Amino acid sequence: MSASRKVRRVPLHLVVIVLALIWLSPSLGLLVSSFRPRQDLLASGWWTAVATPSEWGRFTTGNYQDVLLRQGMGRAFLNSFIITVPTTLITLTIAALAAYALSWMEFRGRQVLLMTVVGLIVIPLQMTLIPVLRMFNVLRLSGTFPGIWLAHAGYGLPLMIYLLRNFFGALPRELFESAYMDGATPFTAFLRLVLPLSVPVLASAAIFQFLWVWNDLLVALVYLGGYSEVAPLTLRLSLLVGSRGQDWHLLTSAAFVSMIVPMVVFFSLQRYFVRGILAGAVKG
Amino acid sequence: MTVTNKGRAHWFYLAPALLLLGVFLVYPSAETIRLSFYGPRSDVFVGVQNYLRAFTSAPMLTTFRNNLLWMAVFTLFTVGMGLLLAVILDRVRYETLIKSVIFLPMAISYVAAGVIWRFVYAFRPAVAPQIGLLNAIIVGMGGQPVWLLIQRPWLNNLALIAVGVWVWTGFCMVILSAAYKGIPREMQEAARIDGANEWQVFRCVTIPFLKSTLAMITTTMIVFVLKMFDIVYIMTNGAYDTDVIANRMYNEMFQFNNYGTASAIAVILFLAIVPFIVLNVRRFRAQEAVR
Secondary structure, eight states, X not given: OOHHHHHHTHHHHHHHHHHHHHHHHHHHHHHHHHTSOHHHHHHSOHHHHHHOGGGXXXXXXXXXXXXXXXXXXXXXXXXXXXXXXXXXXXXXXXXHHHHHHHHHOOOTTHHHHHHHHHHHTTOOGGGTHHHHHHHHHHHTOTTSHHHHHHHHHHHHHHHHHHHHHHHHTTSOHHHHHHHHHTTOOHHHHIIXXXXXXXXXXXXXXXXXXXXXXXXXXXXXXXXXXTOGGGOOHHHHHHHHHHHSTTOHHHHHHHHHHHHHHHHHHHHHHHHHHHHHHHHHHTOO | OOOOOOTTHHHHHHHHHHHHHIIIIIHHHHHHHHHTTBOTTSOSBOTTHHHHHHHHSHHHHHHHHHHHHHHHHHHHHHHHHHHHHHHHHTTSTTHHHHHHHHHGGGGSOHHHXXXXXXXXXXXXXXXXXXXXXXXXXXXXXXXXXXXXXXXXXXXXXXXXXXXXXXXXXXXXXXXXXXXXXXXXXHHHHHHHHTTOOHHHHIIIIIHHHHHHHHHHHHHHHHHHXXXXXXXXXXXXXXXXXXXXXHHHHHHHHHTSOOHHHHHHHHHHHHHHHHHHHHHHHHHXXXXXXXX
């Protein structure tokens, strides 16, 4: 690359770096502030703490101890797992079975069913909240884990079925023909053939559903709202915003606690995440 | 396609999904439409009164205005920034790193994003040191600190929309970037050799190629924005003229216990989304036809 070309590319690099800084600095501010004692946090901006080496020794994990042990974020962390993991497994199992039938079985009404599923992907959850809440109150499912597992599974199914069906439907037909020649039943073909071949798309779908449920506020708010002992991180954090809105040492560390798992998932499985987005959105 | 089932075996695979879809999506939606014609406690039939109220009451009109503002500004910026990033990041070697930075907010919850941005917008009187990044910059440049979230009606709404843009630009960037890399390089090179400048290449080669992807993500963003709830709930809970339809519905339901009006608002939201449901189903059928 010639020197003049390099000079001409300086504005390009500047724009890119400035944009990246704008995107990064809010999260960075949160992370730094979550390690600062309350009085420091109120005395100066977080950028001062970063730029002043003499302040580095004052960073502490005290805020985290406070939110985890005394503000209920520890219990909420556990609740988020108890809500998210079973939901993801239930949704994926049910979606995979349905997607298999919708891709490789011929029956009347299949096309209509498929279109209904596609239509249901974008239906606003608001359309369902009141009747489902009433049903839950009658069945005593409000404020319970099984209730929210089922609700999230119902809400997540259309997109999951759609994602899996796009992949299952693209598997080569010869695969099934030779499996049947060898005496496989449709169900063994599903277990031994379709599922192992679909590991990448299953991973993408699982990450989607996991992050969606982990990050959900609305569903938890409506079906678990009044029951603090089952509240997930998002709900607990939103309560903290309401009651301790100016206690930044608590809010920053509590917010970061709620972000750790999604960030680990994101950084370790980014490839599958991106693939899922492209499969779900770019198709068509 | 292969016929692999004998008799009614397919129902075994479909039953659990149909049951959940029926119980959690289809039946409740129908029930909500019915409830929207009933009073606050769903016992008295009131005709279209809930709808009349929704379309004439001042708080609801504010939510309609705000949803329109979100629709215009949020969609323009997420898609626009996503496109800009897709094109310029393709030209730098540290593309993957920057993409991760822009994409990261997609992974975290709106609640966490709300806390992050409340902190960015944090306001303190001019005599105290500013701890929010935005006001620190304003004061650093010699201005007066602003309490952004109460600057009605435009600045506070734009401040909330900025949070949404921060979260969703990465999504648009990833999809547009994948589509951009699918454009045959020879097309762009040929245009350059014919003397086109970068802007002309962008307008006459890149944009036509990305047209269908742009249309798809624009509609996706509009659907998201119509349903926007968490950011508003966390940052202002609709105070200071920042309310949106979805948050209003939640408050009618839980603050005012008015199930009739809440249902009517949900139906209005649904009706606004119906065109996009039709669009998605059509797109799906076209896609099925070429399979």
